[in-house]
Amino acid sequence: MSVLTTNYLTPTGREEAWRFTPLNRLAGLHDGSVAIVDRKSLALKGATPAGVRFSRLSRELVSIESTSQDVVVQRVHAESTDVVLLEIAANTQVPEPIFLNRTSGGLIGAELSRVRIALGAHARATIIVENSGEAILGEDVEILLAPGSHLKFVTLQEWSAGSVHAARHHAIIDKDASFVSITVTVGGSLVRLLPTVEFSAPGASAELLGVYFATAGQHFEHRIDIEHGVPRARSRVNYKGALAGDQAHTVWIGDVFIRAAAEGTDTYELNRNLLLSDGARADSVPNLEIETGEIVGAGHASTTGRFDDEQLFYLMSRGIPLDEARRLVVRGFFAEIISQIQSEEIEERLMTRIDDELSKAGQ
Amino acid sequence: MSTLDIRGLEVSVITEKGPIEILRGVDLTIRSGQTHAVMGPNGSGKSTLAYSIAGHPKYRVTGGSITLDGANVLEMTVDQRAKAGLFLAMQYPVEVPGVSVSNFLRTAATALRGEAPKLRTWVGEVKAAMSALNMDPSFSERNVNEGFSGGEKKRHEIMQLELLKPKIAILDETDSGLDVDALRIVSEGVNRAKAANDLGILLITHYTRILRYIKPDFVHVFANGRVVEEGGPELADKLEAEGYAEYVGS
Ligand SMILES: Nc1ncnc2c1ncn2[C@@H]1O[C@H](COP(=O)(O)OP(=O)(O)OP(=O)(O)O)[C@@H](O)[C@H]1O
Ligand SMILES: [Mg+2]
Numbered sequence: 001m002s003v004l005t006t007n008y009l010t011p012t013g014r015e016e017a018w019r020f021t022p023l024n025r026l027a028g029l030h031d032g033s034v035a036i037v038d039r040k041s042l043a044l045k046g047a048t049p050a051g052v053r054f055s056r057l058s059r060e061l062v063s064i065e066s067t068s069q070d071v072v073v074q075r076v077h078a079e080s081t082d083v084v085l086l087e088i089a090a091n092t093q094v095p096e097p098i099f100l101n102r103t104s105g106g107l108i109g110a111e112l113s114r115v116r117i118a119l120g121a122h123a124r125a126t127i128i129v130e131n132s133g134e135a136i137l138g139e140d141v142e143i144l145l146a147p148g149s150h151l152k153f154v155t156l157q158e159w160s161a162g163s164v165h166a167a168r169h170h171a172i173i174d175k176d177a178s179f180v181s182i183t184v185t186v187g188g189s190l191v192r193l194l195p196t197v198e199f200s201a202p203g204a205s206a207e208l209l210g211v212y213f214a215t216a217g218q219h220f221e222h223r224i225d226i227e228h229g230v231p232r233a234r235s236r237v238n239y240k241g242a243l244a245g246d247q248a249h250t251v252w253i254g255d256v257f258i259r260a261a262a263e264g265t266d267t268y269e270l271n272r273n274l275l276l277s278d279g280a281r282a283d284s285v286p287n288l289e290i291e292t293g294e295i296v297g298a299g300h301a302s303t304t305g306r307f308d309d310e311q312l313f314y315l316m317s318r319g320i321p322l323d324e325a326r327r328l329v330v331r332g333f334f335a336e337i338i339s340q341i342q343s344e345e346i347e348e349r350l351m352t353r354i355d356d357e358l359s360k361a362g363q
Numbered sequence: 364m365s366t367l368d369i370r371g372l373e374v375s376v377i378t379e380k381g382p383i384e385i386l387r388g389v390d391l392t393i394r395s396g397q398t399h400a401v402m403g404p405n406g407s408g409k410s411t412l413a414y415s416i417a418g419h420p421k422y423r424v425t426g427g428s429i430t431l432d433g434a435n436v437l438e439m440t441v442d443q444r445a446k447a448g449l450f451l452a453m454q455y456p457v458e459v460p461g462v463s464v465s466n467f468l469r470t471a472a473t474a475l476r477g478e479a480p481k482l483r484t485w486v487g488e489v490k491a492a493m494s495a496l497n498m499d500p501s502f503s504e505r506n507v508n509e510g511f512s513g514g515e516k517k518r519h520e521i522m523q524l525e526l527l528k529p530k531i532a533i534l535d536e537t538d539s540g541l542d543v544d545a546l547r548i549v550s551e552g553v554n555r556a557k558a559a560n561d562l563g564i565l566l567i568t569h570y571t572r573i574l575r576y577i578k579p580d581f582v583h584v585f586a587n588g589r590v591v592e593e594g595g596p597e598l599a600d601k602l603e604a605e606g607y608a609e610y611v612g613s
Contacts, residue, residue: 309421311459313417315471316445317417317453322442328467333460335462336461
């Protein structure tokens with residue numbers, strides 16, 4: 001255990017940021033009671049494309065661009081020994097997705113992993129992070145987008161049953177750069193992700209998309225935080241979740257701040273939850289704070305509902321049995337977002353997983 | 364040869380304020396190859412009858428019976444009714460986000476036929492059914508009824524009728540919202556299905572216009588939740604001329 005432990009403010013569960021999280025299931029990531037193992041589990045899959053550099057540097061060689069109030073992120077910053085760097089040179093257009101793979105590390109000891117992704121001016125790329133297997137992982141990914149660059153950042157949380165994953169994915173977006181993130185959480189015991197965004201110049205845009213499906217006993221939490229601190233930036237958030245089974249719990253927080261300087265802001269956030277059985281609970285808290293009236297638009301919506309009887313009736317009236325009709329409706333619910341990964345292979349894998357979760361939940 | 368037999372059917376709609384009685388003893392018998400037109404004022408319970416036959420969960424049958432060739436339809440789940448040979452073309456077809464028409468049709472055909480149709484012949488079958496109804500092939504990649512115009516939804520219903528080949532079809536105001544050309548195209552689709560499968564038809568409509576294309580053998584006047592008069596095709600012309608005043612307000 002690290003000697004730095006005493007410097008942290010260990011959360012009690014009463015804090016706004018922690019009030020939904022079952023701290024006793026964080027495996028000690030929040031209070032330092034877990035042993036840290038130097039695993040270096042993140043690897044680049046396949047050959048390195050031209051204009052792309054994948055490396056590891058000692059932590060003091062890579063500055064932290066954005067500090068965090070989150071104790072797990074603070075631990076990652078202080079205790080990870082090195083930083084994984086993925087850099088894409090200016091004007092590089094990477095034609096195929098870059099896959100980053102996390103191999104299973106087991107459930108004894110935790111990994112603290114710091115990652116830096118940086119796109120040079122006018123670079124374009126898709127990065128897909130695949131998390132699967134067993135792990136206890138504290139993670140901080142800083143994403144720096146230079147002017148005019150574009151990144152589609154996909155993270156797949158396909159963890160197996162006992163895994164615990166607490167992470168921040170923080171994007172800093174410069175002038176006319178655009179960031180699309182797609183966060184998929186379908187596995188693990190406890191997953192707590194902080195997709196956060198700050199804009200550093202006008203004309204920047206961020207689209208945060210996500211899907212999650214929690215079954216019995218799983219806790220999936222996504223806390224979005226978007227800081228509009230400069231004029232004329234645009235943000236869109238669309239997260240869709242499904243829950244089935246006893247004690248399935250999801251939390252979605254959408255904090256959007258429009259500061260006084262952020263004239264011309266255009267933002268909209270949406271969270272929709274589908275409750276597929278009793279005993280599951282979806283918390284959904286959109287929160288918009290506006291300090292200037294000179295904006296293009298700002299809005300949010302949050303809905304939590306059950307299966308639409310009319311849809312099920314329509315499908316069944318064509319001979320489709322109930323369980324199959326439910327499967328179609330759930331797949332359809334998620335398709336809007338999953339199809340935007342634009343990978344048939346991943347789409348089919350995720351849909352199969354969703355089918356499995358649905359049938360496991362006894363639907 | 365199939366017979367759908369409706370005897371003394373009483374149905375309530377389930378609302379938040381409790382059940383409301385709508386159908387008060389409906390008697391109707393539809394056999395293969397026959398076309399029955401049902402006409403009646405707004406709110407008289409025509410769609411309630413259609414939904415009750417199909418098994419919509421919003422309606423509760425409180426009396427009477429529905430049988431198909433002697434089998435108790437009321438004991439069947441919604442999908443079992445379709446498998447037994449019943450089909451409902453809805454007045455307001457439902458949008459199903461994220462589910463493509465092609466996936467939907469194939470899933471339905473697989474369920475009804477008991478095995479997945481051979482991909483080759485199936486694609487041809489769907490294409491033919493679409494072009495017969497003047498539907499652009501791009502509809503198969505769109506989500507079920509999502510963003511379809513009123514007329515496109517109705518064509519989509521009749522396309523399913525042709526593909527899924529039921530024994531008895533209930534067409535609930537299939538003609539509403541169709542332009543003159545679409546009315547003819549859709550009617551031809553219904554007539555093809557009838558010729559191909561000796562289909563029995565219960566056709567709910569407000570207008571005699573469609574009856575010029577789909578010739579009814581019987582016309583039933585529906586008012587206050589029951590059939591109040593029956594006759595041949597000439598009854599439809601009388602209704603068009605005189606309205607329902609004679610049948611309501613009793
Ligand atoms: N949820 C409900 N609450 C109250 N009344 C209802 C509800 N659903 C249906 N009804 C009533 O049931 C009656 C029958 O409706 P139905 O849709 O069967 O009529 P219809 O004959 O098909 O009319 P139209 O010609 O306008 O299509 C109507 O008076 C309608 O208002
Ligand atoms: Mg009606």
